[in-house]
Amino acid sequence: MKKHLITCCLFFISLWGFSQTSSQCARSLAQAELAFEQGRLSDIINTYTDEASGFTRCLNGGVFSVEEEIRAYKLLTKAYLFQDDEAMAEEMFVKLLKADKEHQLSPEDPAELYLLKDKFKTEPILRVAVRVGANKSLPSVIQNFNTFQVGDKRYNESGAETGLGIGFWFEALAERHLTKGIEVATGIQYRIASYEVEGDLIENDLNYVAKNTSNMLRFPLLVRYSLNYDKKDKDGNRKKILPYVFIGGSYDLMLKAKYVDTRRTGGTAYTLPDESEDLTASDQVAKSNISIIGGLGARFRVGRSEVDFFSMEVRYDNSLFNYINPDNRWVNEDVNFGIGHVEDDLTLNTLSFSVGYTRSLYIPRKRKQYR
Structure with a gap:
């Protein structure tokens, strides 16, 4: 009986911990998106390159949901594009395509992102x-x-x-x-x-x-x-x-x-x-x-x-x-x-x-x- 009780407690503690981490990751992504809207592109890139930042740990640690991962890589792609770092923009876009195989751009997306997508084959090879x-x-x-x-x-x-x-x-x-x-x-x-x-x-x-x-x-x-x-x-x-x-x-x-x-x-x-x-x-x-x-x-x-x-x-x-x-x-x-x-x-x-x-x-x- 004690073993079952301990197991249940550990399960709920881990579930609570994951919920807290997930909530923090959602906030870090929202903050990065707000920084983009405010034009603070360097802040987004610096946050991503800082491996200790919550945004990067959430992205690399698999805490983000698939939808959040897509938003994060799309945000980074646009940030690098507007910073004229084409190599890093392409790298982020490839990661975006791995998360969303045939990612569809929306009318609100910038023309630069459409031009970047045209450079890639997004259809299946087989x-x-x-x-x-x-x-x-x-x-x-x-x-x-x-x-x-x-x-x-x-x-x-x-x-x-x-x-x-x-x-x-x-x-x-x-x-x-x-x-x-x-x-x-x-x-x-x-x-x-x-x-x-x-x-x-x-x-x-x-x-x-x-x-x-x-x-x-x-x-x-x-x-x-x-x-x-x-x-x-x-x-x-x-x-x-x-x-x-x-x-x-x-x-x-x-x-x-x-x-x-x-x-x-x-x-x-x-x-x-x-x-x-x-x-x-x-x-x-x-x-x-x-x-x-x-x-x-x-x-x-x-x-x-x-x-x-x-x-x-x-x-x-x-x-x-x-x-x-x-x-x-x-x-x-x-x-x-x-x-x-x-x-x-x-x-x-x-x-x-x-x-x-x-x-x-x-x-x-x-x-x-x-x-």
Whole structure:
């Protein structure tokens, strides 16, 4: 009980001490801003260069809030500018940009500060995006094949036997803004896609179900155009919602493909043996493919500086080439004659929905012409 009491006392003492320090730091910043309004620029600079001053200890000691830190570095930038110390003004401005990545100047800021900002690249050098989504497979049959089948095959029907062909994917992209809302992105994606086929054999009371699941490693390259990228609202703030459209392509590398829950029902039941499930070992599927990609989405600015994004996206992937290796279509007798299923020539297309998060990476630096 005594230990808990001592711990509580120490906690409240430290909290009170921090509150007092924070209050003192707020006063020191207010005094520095008052000195600027009164034109006492040398006083501000002398206070900053004095490591024992409360203003400097608060700034270097991390006591200032982020907002106070931004105000302090902006104040120092202007003080050095008006003292014609360009080197120190640039140093303070870089520290300001580290605290506020894309700091927006206000109409009240002096022209000298606008000129200084123009010397620096304030846009991100790179953005890193991660996305996770669900996809629905949409097989597009090029040519039908069968052994004993009666009628057409049914792909991804909802019901007791077949499902909807739902899969999942995860993606990591590196993105770069080029100009006027146009961006390029490339990276890597891991996708699980599946489709399910139901067919009738000889008579309608004898049928089969074949579920094909594939794991792919994909390498997308995308071009995106974002609306509102550089636009501001009537109050001068950057617009928070950025709708976009994109197109691109992907090189798709097959990692694994297999049958899952593949069986014949009605009459004499038959279940596919485990050793017949692997389609990659028997080279029944194409080892690689190329897809074209298109979609639309929206990004929403998040965070205090609103330089990162939460996003939602709808995407369509269209494979260009046959998912099946036609030379080895008939190699699996357990599937062809035991189940009664033969894979059609088809392209494996997907419609997907995803959510993601984009992190902006910055290195404040002067433009080449000013170096």
